Amino acid sequence: MVSYHKPTLTAEMHSLIDSYAEGFNQIPGVVILHETENWTVVYMSDRGLAQLKLTLEQVCNLTNAEYYSRYFNEEDAKDYVPKIGAFMHANNKEDTLSYYQQLKFPDDDNWRWHLSSTNIFLRDNDDKPVLTITVSIPIDAMHHMAAKADKLLEENNFLRKNVGNFSKLSRREKTILKEISLGKSSIEIASELHISSTTVDTHRRNIRDKLNAKTSYEIAQYARAFDLI
Structure with missing residues (x-):
């Protein structure tokens, strides 16, 4: 029987995890079980323990602050942690949540992208979540998915930092922002929206001022991050 340090696990939970442990170790990724009350790790498959160079007891004895600050990238965590919270609140038996996250392992200063689901x-008698299971699979650094994950993180960080500026725009200004990002001139935009080019130029200046954007690249960043293009 696998030994677990966390006192929150009941004998029934121990037995359930033990029944799956051999299968967990055959999965080509890392399997982690969290208890939902404090989101602490109560089980990790052998592959993950080897990567962290820790025993199961050592992992389970880490505080949340130690565990997450030591191995996880704080920037991309700002994106997926709220999604996990919403997922747990929904408590839908048919749903699975997938997300990218970066991890850093001992003796390696590089962040490595993983796709986690x-x-x-396990749920209690009231059908509330008690344990979650996460399977984390590394993404090859040369794979196109790693580049995509980098791009998503960059855009999400930009969105969080600039949502206040974007909210200042009117509906018409957002429409013109989209057209500017597509490379259209004031005359072309004016023709499409049935307004004067002088009015478009005024909107352009207001958009740049509200967004504090000085270049076409910065304008396009807003359009991409806020799904205008």
Whole structure:
């Protein structure tokens, strides 16, 4: 029987995890079980323990602050942590949450992208989540998915930092922002919107002032991050 340090696990939970442990170790990724009350790790498959160079007891004894600050990138966590919270609140038996996250392992200063999927593993008698299961699979650094994950993180960070500026724009200004980002001239935009080019030029200046954007590249960043193009 696998030994777990966390006192929150009941004998029934121990037994359930033990029944799956051999299968977890055959999965080509890392399997992690979290208890939902404090989101602490209560189980990790052998592959993950080897990467962290820790025993199961050592992992389970880490505080949340130690565990997440030591191995996880704080920037991309700002994106997926709220999604996990919303997923747990929804408590939908049919759903699985997938997300990118970066991890850093001992003796390696490089962040490594992983694709992780989380589901509810165990519910209590009131049908509330008790344990979750996450399978985390590394993404080859040369794979196009790693580049995509980098781009998504960059855009999400830009969105969080600039949502206040974007909210200042009127509906018409957002429409013109989209057209500017597509490379259209004031005359072309004016023709499409049935307004004067002078009015478009005024909107352009107001958009740049509200967004504090000085270049076409910065304008396009807003359009991409806020799904205008």
